[in-house]
Amino acid sequence: MNKVLHQDIAETIFSEKLDNGLTVYLLPKTEMAKTYAIFSTDYGSIDQRFIPIGKQEMITVPEGVAHFLEHKLFEKEDHDVFADFGKQGASANAFTSFTKTAYLFSATSNIEENVQTLINFVQDPYFSEASVEKEKGIIGQEIKMYDDQADWQSFMGTIKSMFKNHPVNIDIAGTVESITDITKDDLYTCYNTFYHPENMTLFIAGNFNVEKMIDLIQTNQAAKTFKKMEKLVREFPDEPEAVAMKENKIIMPVSIPKCTIGIKESTTALSGEVFLKKDLLQSMVVDHYFSKGSVFYQELYQSGLIDTSFYFETTLEKNFGYTLIGTNTDQPEKFAEKVKELLNSTNTESLTIEEFTRMKKKKIGQLLRAMNSLEFIANKYIHYHTIGIDFFDVIPAIQALSLDDVNDFIRNWIDEDRLAVCTIAEK
């Protein structure tokens, strides 16, 4: 097992790639009472076209399969996995995102039993025609629930207006129509390909014994057999740099309109240092311009265009990235116009060293604070790991950023063609 001590943040992480390909990370923190474990596959809603394990031909699967699969894994022939965790004092959960599907629990007792339960239920699928049919009704309801949620519609509406071809533009849960096509065989095809240990990471953080834990995992995995995994081939369509729709208006019942500006940040595959640099600068720059201490925020606030619902978020993934800036407002056109004007004005700006130093400090402090959470560390570690970055190297990477780096970024940040506006209104 590899052991790496990160002295600067006082964390020691153990890792091992098992014979079957599974990557295991153990982060013992015995001062905590809790343990958090997450078993994650590098497979999300965007992984629609791929060559299934043991086959040669590229296939396309229905929209929403990854999420459907997540639901079905909890159901076994004769028992319910949630109840198993409950009896062992753990609370379990799962999620599907654009790029990942993950199963997790947290507990303060029976940690080893709970880890066994977690690994075993994820690695023991039970899909039948009848249960797949039954699930279509349940997920159909979930999709309809999302259809009524203005915030979700605003989010997906902005994503769709930015991305023309990339499958990030499809709803994670699929549509009521697309899920009717899902069969038991689709589930097995996706499961066997993407839930292969080679494509998965197990991260355990908290109060446990490292030696015992790795033994348990090794023994558990050695007793199971998996097909040999060649390289996993996925295919993504070409995505233009410009947005798909500059304006997108969605009519639905809302008491006050919602308006979101999307910045299409990335359309090409990035990894390693290039990725990390862009990832950090993107989040620091958006924060600099739109957080509460900023001039832009004050301007928007003073002019009454935003209220407490104002938010911004930014995401960079392996082959796509975006920033969203949104609010509830009764003047959506004015808000959009103002934000675009502010964004466009950044091209000619340069930050001072004082400003940039403050931005770096803030980012480092935010990371340290977030690292109080086991969940945050585990989730982020896996996220960066799939892109070839060690999360524990992020703070030194922030320090290494230079004023030229950020000013170069800002000069090329905004381009009218990469901006989209999505409005949700009653009429």
Add this chain to the structure above:
Amino acid sequence: MLHIEEKRRNENGLQLHFIQSKKYKTLNIVAKLRAPLNRETITKRALLPYILNQGSKRYPSKPELQLKLDDLYGAVLSVDGSKKGDNHIISIRLELANPKFIPEKTAIIDDGIRLFSELLLDPNAANNSFDEKIVEREKNTLKSRIQAVKDDKMNYANMRLIDAMCEGEAYGLHVHGYEEDLQEITAANLYEYYHSLIEEDSLDIYVLGDFDEDEMSRKIAAMFERIGNKVRTVTQSNTIKKEIQTKEVIETENIQQAKLHIGYRTNTTFKDEDYATLQVFNGIFGGFPNSKLFINVREKNSLAYYASSRIESHKGLLFVFSGIAPKDYQQAKDIIQLQMEAMKKGDFTEAELQETKDLIINQLLETMDHSQGLIELLYQQVIGDRIITPEQLINNIRQVTKGQVTMLATKIEEDTVYLLTSEGGKTNE
């Protein structure tokens, strides 16, 4: 792992609480200002934290304050007012990155404590008055907060239950204050009240994280010197036992789902020996998804969308919350009362008792992993005026027996049944 040591230091009348922990990459500094709940002051106390939060003399505007916080490695400041037993508590919290993990040399602790003390002791005021614009704006925000209680029907029903149950008692006062009192508040008289609060409130300061205690003690004492050496008399709430007459209150609103909330007097508070027993009682009765209320009201009879219970530790109250169809009022009430009877008869198994204790302990342990959760837990001892560490509390919970739970149950008295139901709907169909 479990062991939490809280060191109490008194620096010239300033009550400091230091908790060493390597769990966190941050330092948490929390000030708790406590005074008896009082109708005369409650609205001012509800408003004040949000004025202090807007800036200090040195950083008089929100953007200036925010930039300073950013400069302190993204420090996070938060404030609120709350009600515990017969006390009102103003909390001011500052979370700072621990300099041990910051890659360059920094004076973040000195700067942080200085900012913290200035926010509390050197507010943005001139000529014996706060800034009028800020006070007016925050009065409006507080007004919205008072009105918003009505929009959240569960919260509203709970407030109305307490109105009926604790009429004439300090605990019955509303934590956000009263709209009609807001008009009377001016930037000048609020500042005057602020002064008496700084003089008279009992002040506890908590520091949690990995830090040097002597150094911290010195630094805080120096910054708070101005108010440090006053003798602060801690006003203990005088709990006069009220004559209980069970009452039923029914109100209507334009709503679909009715709220049936029931208030009980537990006659047990944090101070008492059987406090751990009360926690176990609540766990079996309605504290968790496998509790009697959830199983019987929701699962077996499909009557409620939610059904649970919660204890108020310092006043000695127990509340049952349920959301039901208006027509099911009588049946739901009967089933809830039946569950209380079952508790008094000891109608639960040893296995349920054990499972509930495990759940409570798990919950406490998880709370103690969170910095703010731990501080709140420790502050209970100040409010309750009884030293009982979380470790002792967990031990006490482990030792609770079935007989003790049953005995405690017999002390619990139903006080008020409150129903918020749909307009025009007959409740006893």
